[in-house]
Structures are given as structure tokens and as C-alpha cells.
Amino acid sequence: MLKEFREFAMKGNVVDLAVGVIIGAAFGAIVTSLVGDIIMPIIGAITGGLDFSNYFTGLSKAVTATNLADAKKQGAVLAWGNFLTLTLNFLIVAFVLFMVIRAMNQFKRKEAVAPAEPPKPTREQELLGEIRDLLKSRV
Structure with a gap:
């Protein structure tokens, strides 16, 4: 195993x-x-x-805190501001990643479009070419 x-x-x-x-x-x-x-x-x-991360709605009457951390200690809260902040962060991160991938794809396209130099003939190919030329000149 x-x-x-x-x-x-x-x-x-x-x-x-x-x-x-x-x-x-x-x-x-x-x-x-x-x-x-x-x-x-x-x-x-x-x-x-403006910082949305501390915006919340208390789900019980016992929640009287003014910031999210203390409110969570007092009871159940709907932390919609934190969710909004994380969603905004995700959208920014996704956009940055999109731009990076887009730039990489454009670089790959430019690389693929660039004409490649023809490979140099090997010594064997050169010799065969010389033999061919010699045979042509004898005819």
C-alpha cells in the first residue's frame, strides 16, 4: 500500500x-x-x-451592542454588513484575477502568433543537399 x-x-x-x-x-x-x-x-x-463590516441586525432584544463582536457575544445577530464587505472583497479579487488571466492569455496569443525561425538543417541534411546539388550539376 x-x-x-x-x-x-x-x-x-x-x-x-x-x-x-x-x-x-x-x-x-x-x-x-x-x-x-x-x-x-x-x-x-x-x-x-464607510465600513460595512460592523453593520448588523440583532435577532433578539438582548442585543444592545454597537459593534459586531460585542453583539455576537450578546446573542444571535444577522451580520449583513460583514457579508456585504466579503462579497465586495470577492468581486474585487475576482476582477483582479480576471485581469491577470486576461493578460496571460494575451501574452500567449502574441507568443503563438510570432513567427518561429525555421530550424537549422542538420549536418546530414546539409550533406544530402550537397549530394543533390552535385547530381543536378552532372546532368
């Missing part, structure tokens, strides 16, 4: 998938930082510091 697992784990697709997951997690951290540290502060400055 251990040998079979090792064979499975060392297959090319599994290793490629593992590399993709690791790079994806690192890229996800970069995009999350971009959203949280650069884009959201700009949006906050434009909207006058």
Missing part, C-alpha cells in the same frame, strides 16, 4: 496540482493584501471612511 501511494503521489499530475495549490495560496495572499491594504482604504477614503 505504501508503494502504491508513493507511485500515486509522484505522478506528474499530482505534483503539478500540488505546485498549483501552493502558488495559488501565495497568489491569494497577495491579492488579499492588495484588496485589504490598497484598494479598500482607497474606497474608504472616497466614501468618507
Whole structure:
């Protein structure tokens, strides 16, 4: 069973998938930082510091807190502002990923369109060409 697992784990697709997951997690951290540290502060400055993450509706009369963390301690709350913030973050992350993938696809298209140089003939092909030319010149 251990040998079979090792064979499975060392297959090319599994290793490629593992590399993709690791790079994806690192890229996800970069995009999350971009959203949280650069884009959201700009949006906050434009909207006058508007932060939806603390908007909530208490589902019981015992909830009297003014911020979400304290409200959750007091009872059930509908944290619609946090949901709205996370949805906005998702849309920004999805847009950034779309732009990155779009740029990569355009780069691939340019690379595919660029004419490739014809391969240099091998020594054997050169010799065959010389023989052909010699035979033509004798006729």
C-alpha cells in the first residue's frame, strides 16, 4: 500500500496540482493584501471612511451592542454588513484575477502568433543537399 501511494503521489499530475495549490495560496495572499491594504482604504477614503463590516441586525432584544463582536457575544445577530464587505472583497479579487488571466492569455496569443525561425538543417541534411546539388550539376 505504501508503494502504491508513493507511485500515486509522484505522478506528474499530482505534483503539478500540488505546485498549483501552493502558488495559488501565495497568489491569494497577495491579492488579499492588495484588496485589504490598497484598494479598500482607497474606497474608504472616497466614501468618507464607510465600513460595512460592523453593520448588523440583532435577532433578539438582548442585543444592545454597537459593534459586531460585542453583539455576537450578546446573542444571535444577522451580520449583513460583514457579508456585504466579503462579497465586495470577492468581486474585487475576482476582477483582479480576471485581469491577470486576461493578460496571460494575451501574452500567449502574441507568443503563438510570432513567427518561429525555421530550424537549422542538420549536418546530414546539409550533406544530402550537397549530394543533390552535385547530381543536378552532372546532368
